[in-house]
Amino acid sequence: WCHPVKSKFLTFPGDLIKNMTDKQLAEDYLKRFGYMQVLDKSGLQATVSTSKALKRLQNQLGLEETGKLDQPTIDAMKKPRCGVPDVRN
């Protein structure tokens, strides 16, 4: 058996490589779809912790609410979707 050819990975010009880290992807996603901002009692916008925001996202997407950036949550964030925010402020 010949040694498998090592595939050479290139960067293609114009490729929208979303070379964000999973953490950056999560922060961008939570912000874009309304999970980071909440209205507090007095109606003011407040920013919640990432863990709390993750729990809200996991609840909305019917995932286990771990509050952690686990693989099922990362996979869900990479799925094609509608651009309308999930949480309206």
Add this chain to the structure above:
Amino acid sequence: YQTFDGDLKWDHNDVTYRILNYSPDLDASITDDAFARAFQVWSDVTPLSFTRLYEGTADIMISFGKKNHGDPYPFDGKDGLLAHAYPPGEGMQGDAHFDDDEYWTLGTGPVIKTYYGNAEGAMCKFPFRFEGKSYSTCTTEGREDGLPWCATTADFGKDGKYGFCPSELLFTYDGNSDGQPCVFPFVFDGQTYSSCTTEGRNDGYRWCATTANFDKDKKYGFCPNRDTAVIGGNSEGEPCQFPFTFLGKTYTSCTSEGRSDGKLWCATTSSYDKDNKWGFCADKGYSLFLVAAHEFGHALGLDHSNIQDALMYPMYKYVADFSLNEDDIEGIQYLYGPNRGPKPTPPKPSTTTSSPVSTAKPTKPTPSTTPSVYTPVEPSVDPCQVDKFDVITEIQGELHFFKDGYYWKSSSNKERKGPFMVSERWPTLPVKLDTAFEDPVTKKIYFFADTQFWVFTGQDVLGPRRIEKLGLPGTLKKVEGALQRGNSKVLLFSGEEYWRLDLKTQQMDKGYPRHIDMTFGGVPMDAHDVFLYKGHFYFCRNIYYWRMTSRRQVDRVGYVYELLNCP
């Protein structure tokens, strides 16, 4: 389900929509139909109705765009965000935008509708065999004119059925050239172009001139994507170039070499190594129907749901035989209430509950045969009270009266029968029809609605196709009447004019349109139904009809309900 703050909703049930532009991925008639079916998802379960406008401002303005497309929420290239829509209200509220960096299909791969040829607009059949070779894309093999074509059955040698594939050499769309094909080479801004270009535009759409000199004539159109067009990359819409070389190797089909995400791509010139021009190959794509049904949910007032099987769940998931989830129905009916009219979809045969109270005795005909008897459903509308039928026409010797998805049958001195469900006998037809007629020789039945038409042979249907296919002008909004003339001609009426269609050639005869009052003096110019019955011409306006003899004399003016043998 969720609604928007304050339960934003339309304050009227007759909602209007307008399609502002098209995607190069799909034939316009397929886009039209996908949107119409997406609206029907919601009108089936509410009192809402959806009317398409062709100019002016509609409640729901639908458009395709890429990246920055005119609102504060840019799209993000292929995948990721697919579309978005705004809750009901004025201005941009209620509008729906679709990301045209996506590959729009019906969810299961390329939807290649053919033109001309002898397959009457049927879809390409991939793979197909031609002269001993198998083809999974359109080909120019066997032709000198470079026009890509495909077979519409698996074996061209056996069936000989073919049509031409979408290409800029065949037609363009939108623009100001009424669909004329590109002219190559053409001059633009002093430069010469021998293919479509995105130069001069900042929205990334490919266009071409439809004369040799754009600078002089300013005539242009947008280029439809060929079936081998790439998606995204740096050559969106350009066709793959096979063979091409990459890292010194030659490729004759798409490859995932060089990529860590396994996506298939190809070069759009013969050498990637030299030109670095590339794009992703066609995949299953995203169902425009499913994404539109979701977005129209937003445009009607529904926010996202956290039920994974609900249409309003934020993530895209392809579903073959789609039906609304209870959660979606509860949400939309919370806003607009249930559909007060009769159930629009005939009950499924497997779940027939033959309880004594069931108002409809649902016996779905076996699809393979054209049943002779259809089961009347609970009459919700008294035909004798209808002041304007959608369609009146003679089929198999009986007058048929169509209204809002139902029809009644009547012939002189016989008991009126119905109502029957149009969808039971002629599935896929829209609820709102404009006219219909039966070909006296072939017994095929033609239905017209807006700018589309369907041809039924029993329950086999061809269509929808655009009425332009028959040679009617692209500006025509609808066909309102039909009069068979002899065995192979039919007059088609719209507004104050009429055309003559040759049923054999499926093309309009020369010398038309003509003015109705030049030929049919004495009948209303704004008849909304025109039909032939027992040798007389009938022109209807509201509850009245004018009857004309074949010698073109009006010999009777009466009430339409007389034709229905109403008391």
